[in-house]
Amino acid sequence: MGRLIAVLLFIAVLVPGVLLARAWGLAAGRRAVAGGAVELVEPTAEGMRTLRRQALHGRRVRQVGLLAGVAGVVASVVLLAEASIFLWVPVLVVGLLLGVLLAEATRPRPRWKTAVPARRPRRREQISAWLLWTMRVLVLVQLAVTFSLWWEGELGDPAAIAALAVPAVAWLLAEIALLRALVRPVPADGADVPVDEALRTWTAHLVTAAVTVLALLPLGTLLLRAGIDPDGVSEGFDFLPVALVAGGFSALAAGIAVAAFLLTWLRPVRSNARALTG
Template structure:
């Protein structure tokens, strides 16, 4: 009976990760609609210049994130020596994700003329609030798990600092990017409105996805380690906590990897394609 309960609990804990991956798959439809709307308009010269400027800024800052990842590899070698062989890929991924969030959080303001009176979209028009709040919940859960394990001595100080400071900094940058995307007034020229909405949608989805991956992968690793550690202890009766932690760890890792696939395919900048006008 205990094994049956453990299996049911394991499956139940995996469900939220599956639902989260499904929600992000549906988010691709919102981005596709925003991209299609751009194809039905002819942007102004200011709009085309803004597109080129935004794309160039994103590429430059993401390259900076790649350099941060390489620097992280060097730091891991200096701190952990031979043990750092397992940290090269996480350090590189960490730098790339930070580059994505930093690029979106520091995007230059468009140079087109704003409408009068200024109009601003609601955040729910740019991205599903389920995804935004799931990002916040996952980031908070990762911080709580890291702090608890750090205080109990289950994490070295070097790992603890990284597990707390990096996700927190990325979360703050994502909130700044979301706030900027929401508060920026719409352009005065109607032809630039679909382009502006696409840029906002890109920013909202990229920062939310990047921070979600940045929190899900460490959270899954921490839960998995805690569950395995608890499973090695001798207790009376049947303990479901290790099963729940291991299942939560697998769910976090699986959801983070699935979301990373979406994120890689979403890094292409907004493009003007006039094929829709010639059909």
């Protein structure tokens, strides 16, 4: 009976990760709508320049993030030698995702004429509130779990500081990007409005996905570590380790799923008016 309850508990803890992946799957529909709206209009010359400028900026800054990740790998090899082999992929991922966040937080302001009086969109027009608040809650949970393990001496100082600093910095960059996308006035020319909406939608989903991944992957690792710790397993049926292991697997699987959706959002907004020429 205890084993059955443990299996049911394991499955139940996996459900939130499945629901999160499902929510990001639905977000792909929002991307299709926003991208399709751009194809239905012919943007102004300034709108086309804005699309090219934004795509170039994002590509350049993400390349800087990749170079920072490579530099981090080299530094880990110099400092830790062969012990650094397990850090190569995490360091590269962190560099790439921080590059994504920095690119969105520093995007150049479009130069088109804004509406008078100034009009600004609502947050729900850019991204689902569920995805946004899930990101924020996950960061807080990850920071709390990291600090708790650090306080109990389960984590060394370097690992704890990294696990606290990276999600916190990523969250700050995401909030800056989200705020900039929210307060920027909409363009005056109606042909540029779909372009503007698509750019805001892309930014909101990119930063939310990047921070979600940077919260889920370390959270899953920490939960797995706590769940398989022999000192934390008691005699008989102890459901806490089962819940921790299930939560760890769920967080890692959800993080990988969100990362897959993030890759699809990296493609820049494009306009070639295919719907008008057909």
